[in-house]
Amino acid sequence: MGDMGIFGAFEISASGLAAQRLRMNVVANNIANASTTRTPEGGPYKRQIVTFQAALHGPVIAVPEQHGAPAPRLPMSTTADGQRPLEMLQERMQVLPAGVEVGQVSSDPTEPQMVYDPTHPDADAKGYVKMPNVNPVVEMMEMMGASRAYEANISAMSVSKDMANKTLEIGR
Numbered sequence: 001m002g003d004m005g006i007f008g009a010f011e012i013s014a015s016g017l018a019a020q021r022l023r024m025n026v027v028a029n030n031i032a033n034a035s036t037t038r039t040p041e042g043g044p045y046k047r048q049i050v051t052f053q054a055a056l057h058g059p060v061i062a063v064p065e066q067h068g069a070p071a072p073r074l075p076m077s078t079t080a081d082g083q084r085p086l087e088m089l090q091e092r093m094q095v096l097p098a099g100v101e102v103g104q105v106s107s108d109p110t111e112p113q114m115v116y117d118p119t120h121p122d123a124d125a126k127g128y129v130k131m132p133n134v135n136p137v138v139e140m141m142e143m144m145g146a147s148r149a150y151e152a153n154i155s156a157m158s159v160s161k162d163m164a165n166k167t168l169e170i171g172r
Contacts, residue, residue, distance in 0.1 A: 008098070009160035015055055015099030016153035022102055023050045023146040027139050034134040037122040045132040046107040053103035108133055 026048050036045035110133045118127030 010157060012099040013153045013157040013160065015101060016156075017150060019050075019052055019100045019102055020146045020150040020153065022105075024143060024150070026050050026105060027142045027146060030134050031136060031139050031143075034132055034136060034139075036132055037120070037129055044112045044130045045134065046112075047110075047132065047134045048105050049108050050105050051103040052100050055099040055101040 030047050033045040039045055112130040112133050114128045115131045116127055117123055117129050120129045123129045
């Protein structure tokens with residue numbers, strides 16, 4: 001954890017918990033709208049997909065470069081008089097992500113399912129209805145994945161708490 005401090009692991013796990021909670025909410029919304037054929041935008045409901053990305057706005061963590069990856073530019077590498085005292089150090093360092101965040105929630109681009117139901121109020125002239133592109137089996141798999149990731153973040157938080165407690169016991 002290095003420069004991150006004792007609470008860095010908690011912050012990373014908390015960001016994972018928040019991201020997975022949003023993922024579960026989106027999946028629940030997909031399941032709830034699996035039969036919605038008419039939306040305010042027009043047409044059937046479109047399945048939503050959550051995309052995650054590394055959270056780089058948290059604490060800055062610097063570690064030695066690995067496998068030849070280029071180091072990003074560190075902020076404030078130039079002093080007021082134009083000197084660059086961190087430049088040589090920066091060449092051997094890189095900034096690590098400080099957790100996860102939701103990059104975007106987007107609509108699934110797959111086409112709606114065409115179902116023959118001439119009695120449905122949204123049926124076309126041939127009797128076909130455009131149904132949402134939501135597959136309940138896929139959504140349940142997504143929910144299970146989000147649930148497992150949530151549990152993993154809870155476990156990581158618990159281990160971090162135990163390590164912090166052990167560290168405090170050593171100081172007694």
